Amino acid sequence: MAGSELPHAAYYGMSSPRAGSGNGPADEAALVAxxxxxDLPAFEYLVAIYQRRLFRLAYRMLRDRGDAEDVVQDTLTAGWRMLPTLTREEAFGGWVYRTAxxxxxxxxxxxTSHPQDLPGADPLADAAAVATARDSDREADPHHTAEVAAELESLRRALSLxxxxxxxxxxxREVHGQSYAEIGAALRISPQAVRGRLSRAREHLSAAMTQWR
Known part of the structure; x- marks a missing residue:
């Protein structure tokens, strides 16, 4: 595999894998192999699988669309370059999450040490769309929609702190379903340290979201 750039067809505008193509662990390992x-189309499928997941993670971490896009692009470009050195196909997913x-x-x-309110849409807006779409009756209820938006805004602010x-x-853990071991590998800390940080994060968010219980 020559070159260090991400293949042009695998940029953000490409479509997702076709319905029925499958993207479970076995299928993903086959694509990695x-x-x-x-095989360029196989890597394009991997990009289609991971780019949205990584963008959601990066956007929620950074609260800036441009920075999040850069992180995803850099991660997938690095993933293309590192593939020849990968010894286990199943390790690709953990590697991209860890790198991102x-x-x-x-x-x-x-x-900079000067915090500012970054521009861009609410990084949890996709969750609001899912919440309202689950119930067709509530979806048409402006009061419910406004309530969901306010709750997610509170969560966004609490996360940013x-x-x-x-x-x-x-x-x-909560959005991407990673195990304690996977999170520990990503952050270069022990699973026990992950539990401690996660516990403190949940405690803070629980206190911040009291009014929504």
């Missing part, structure tokens, strides 16, 4: 051998998380933390470390490592733990 093909991509590692230089650490790139987000790097961005946060290098930001968490230390970066706690925010990462909470997002990786």
């Amino acid at each position: 093909l991509a590692r051998g230089g 998380t650490n790139r987000c933390l790097d961005v946060l470390r290098h930001r 968490l230390p970066a490592d706690q925010r990462a733990c909470w997002l990786l």
Whole structure:
């Protein structure tokens, strides 16, 4: 596999895998094996699987669309370059999550010490759409829609006040379903440390969201 750039067809505008193509662990391992051998369409499928997931993680971590897009692009470009060195196909998913998380933390470390309200849409807006779409009756109820939006705004603000490592733990666990071991590998801490940070994050968010119980 020559070159260090992400293949042009795998940028943000490409479509998701076709319905019925499957993207479970076995299918993903097969795609990784093909991509590692230089199969460009296989890698494009991997990009289609991961780009939205990684963007949601990066956007919620960084609260800036441009920075989040850069993190995803850098992560997937690095993923293309590292494929020949990958020894286990099943390790690809953990690697991209770990790399994206650490790139987000790097961005946060290098930001100025002057906090500001970053522009862009609510990073949890997609969750609001899901919540309202679940109930067709409520979906047409402006009061319910406004209530969901206000609750998610409170969650967004509470998340933004968490230390970066706690925010990462909470997002990786609660939104992306990562195990304690996977989160620990991403943050280079022990699973026990993950539990501690996650507990503190949940305590803070629980207190912040009291009015919504």
